[in-house]
Amino acid sequence: MKPFTYVKPPDFESAIPAGAAPRTKYLGGGTNLVDLMREGIELPDHVVDITGLPLDAIEELPNGGLRIGALVRNSTLAADPRIRSRYRVLSEAMLSGASGQLRNMATVGGNLLQRTRCPYFYDTTAACNKRRPGSGCDALEGYNRNCAVLGVSDSCIAAHPSDMCVALAALEAVIHVNGPAGVRRIEIADLHLLPGDTPDLENSLVPGDLITAVELPPPLGARSTYRKVRDRSSYAFALVSVAAALQVEDHKVTEVRLGLGGVGAKPWRAREAERLLLGGPADESAYRRAAEAELAPARVHADNAFKVRLAEATIVAVLRELSLAGVNR
Numbered sequence: 346m347k348p349f350t351y352v353k354p355p356d357f358e359s360a361i362p363a364g365a366a367p368r369t370k371y372l373g374g375g376t377n378l379v380d381l382m383r384e385g386i387e388l389p390d391h392v393v394d395i396t397g398l399p400l401d402a403i404e405e406l407p408n409g410g411l412r413i414g415a416l417v418r419n420s421t422l423a424a425d426p427r428i429r430s431r432y433r434v435l436s437e438a439m440l441s442g443a444s445g446q447l448r449n450m451a452t453v454g455g456n457l458l459q460r461t462r463c464p465y466f467y468d469t470t471a472a473c474n475k476r477r478p479g480s481g482c483d484a485l486e487g488y489n490r491n492c493a494v495l496g497v498s499d500s501c502i503a504a505h506p507s508d509m510c511v512a513l514a515a516l517e518a519v520i521h522v523n524g525p526a527g528v529r530r531i532e533i534a535d536l537h538l539l540p541g542d543t544p545d546l547e548n549s550l551v552p553g554d555l556i557t558a559v560e561l562p563p564p565l566g567a568r569s570t571y572r573k574v575r576d577r578s579s580y581a582f583a584l585v586s587v588a589a590a591l592q593v594e595d596h597k598v599t600e601v602r603l604g605l606g607g608v609g610a611k612p613w614r615a616r617e618a619e620r621l622l623l624g625g626p627a628d629e630s631a632y633r634r635a636a637e638a639e640l641a642p643a644r645v646h647a648d649n650a651f652k653v654r655l656a657e658a659t660i661v662a663v664l665r666e667l668s669l670a671g672v673n674r
């Protein structure tokens with residue numbers, strides 16, 4: 346491992362200037378960063394441990410939403426009674442990720458910025474424009490079963506790995522940031538960037554930006570759930586996942602949110618499907634038409650074409666489940 350300095354600041358006044366120094370990374374739970382440092386993929390000169398900062402509370406907001414501190418652990422968030430009862434899709438997404446031990450360590454801020462699991466990103470002998478800009482993309486002609494089909498480019502087809510972010514996309518969460526330029530709020534849709542020609546630029550943060558919280562808007566009236574399709578029933582990343590909320594009145598869709606995981610270069614908000622569904626009939630053929638429209642722009646490669654049908658089928662199945670569910674979720 347390359348040598349680096351380590352500090353654990355007690356307050357924002359010292360943390361943010363330290364984080365803004367060149368080649369510096371913040372350390373949350375370390376479950377992604379430390380692995381990448383061991384593999385020689387992340388090579389920071391300085392590591393700023395933020396676990397001494399007061400960012401581990403989940404607070405009620407006056408508008409009925411919640412403010413989740415960036416250091417809240419994934420397992421704490423999943424188990425919080427307010428999350429379980431008012432934002433079920435988020436609790437289910439958290440519980441579907443990683444393992445119990447990892448969720449006990451992993452933080453909300455770190456989950457937002459976790460990096461792709463594309464095997465060529467992890468293989469330092471392979472070409473990867475995300476890891477080494479301009480080196481090429483071995484996934485295009487290589488083993489690309491886990492790669493994305495939406496939002497991809499000729500430079501990168503890596504899938505975004507987070508389950509939590511898919512639920513946050515459906516919930517329209519807002520990310521709170523404190524950085525060298527002061528505090529600001531970023532819509533979750535604007536946090537992650539599509540790869541385009543610069544897949545190494547993964548988010549809209551600038552050096553020194555510290556994620557301090559995730560704000561959840563007031564709960565939806567709709568029922569919600571998260572379904573993850575994967576090779577094993579536990580401890581595996583999504584091939585396809587769907588975060589969905591659906592409200593039906595008089596057989597018409599009155600509210601719908603859809604997020605997709607495993608298929609997108611970033612956490613994918615299925616806006617075209619939502620547009621087609623809203624106000625229309627709550628029936629299986631409408632769900633199928635909406636799912637097919639969302640996946641129509643998919644760009645598939647040799648091993649991942651199956652994700653298109655799998656995503657369509659999973660969207661339809663989840664919407665059917667929500668429209669049939671008798672209990673309010």
Ligand SMILES: Cc1cc2nc3c(=O)[nH]c(=O)nc-3n(C[C@H](O)[C@H](O)[C@H](O)COP(=O)(O)OP(=O)(O)OC[C@H]3O[C@@H](n4cnc5c(N)ncnc54)[C@H](O)[C@@H]3O)c2cc1C
Pocket residue numbers: 370371372373374375376377378379380395415441442443444447450451452453454455456457458459506507508509554555556557580581582583
């Ligand atoms: C074996 C294994 C299986 C996994 N399976 C899944 C899965 O199925 N689904 C899933 O979603 N995830 C999965 N994960 C990933 C896991 O969710 C992430 O590793 C974890 O969420 C990262 O959180 P962390 O606090 O440990 O982040 P860290 O490793 O500490 O940091 C990750 C990144 O975020 C940055 N960072 C951290 N906190 C902040 C902050 N507050 N502000 C600014 N930058 C910050 C760091 O600098 C770093 O770049 C798995 C991980 C492992 C090791």
